[in-house]
Amino acid sequence: MVRAEYTVTGMTCAHCIAAVRDEVLGLDGVTDVDLDLTAGSLIVVSAAPIPADAVLAAVDEAGYTAVAH
Amino acid sequence: MVRAEYTVTGMTCAHCIAAVRDEVLGLDGVTDVDLDLTAGSLIVVSAAPIPADAVLAAVDEAGYTAVAH
Numbered sequence: 001m002v003r004a005e006y007t008v009t010g011m012t013c014a015h016c017i018a019a020v021r022d023e024v025l026g027l028d029g030v031t032d033v034d035l036d037l038t039a040g041s042l043i044v045v046s047a048a049p050i051p052a053d054a055v056l057a058a059v060d061e062a063g064y065t066a067v068a069h
Numbered sequence: 070m071v072r073a074e075y076t077v078t079g080m081t082c083a084h085c086i087a088a089v090r091d092e093v094l095g096l097d098g099v100t101d102v103d104l105d106l107t108a109g110s111l112i113v114v115s116a117a118p119i120p121a122d123a124v125l126a127a128v129d130e131a132g133y134t135a136v137a138h
Binding site: 012013015016018019063 | 081082084
């Protein structure tokens with residue numbers, strides 16, 4: 001299992017969290033997503049590594065910006 | 070046409086605006102809703118007056134708090 005950590009900026013409420021969660025969970029191979037609004041942290045769980053570009057694009061699609069750790 | 074003004078607290082992003090809009094537009098007789106995130110203002114447009122209690126309940130249902138002006 002792979003856990004990749006990102007920081008997401010711009011999320012202000014539970015709806016933002018839900019929007020990011022939906023997009024990232026929609027990526028092929030992602031099995032779980034852990035988001036923390038206060039910390040702006042996003043942990044992406046998958047069996048095999050997910051390309052960071054795909055995660056960043058999914059967050060962008062939700063309307064926010066992420067950086068990989 | 071009646072325009073009733075309210076102040077809504079707790080809205081932090083466009084998703085919040087959409088949630089309040091959906092609930093208030095769902096009230097019988099409401100024809101338009103004008104929301105401003107920065108000002109926290111909510112204007113409810115209708116042909117006949119809408120009871121303030123109904124508007125406050127709709128905002129509460131969306132997860133926010135409103136007061137009538």
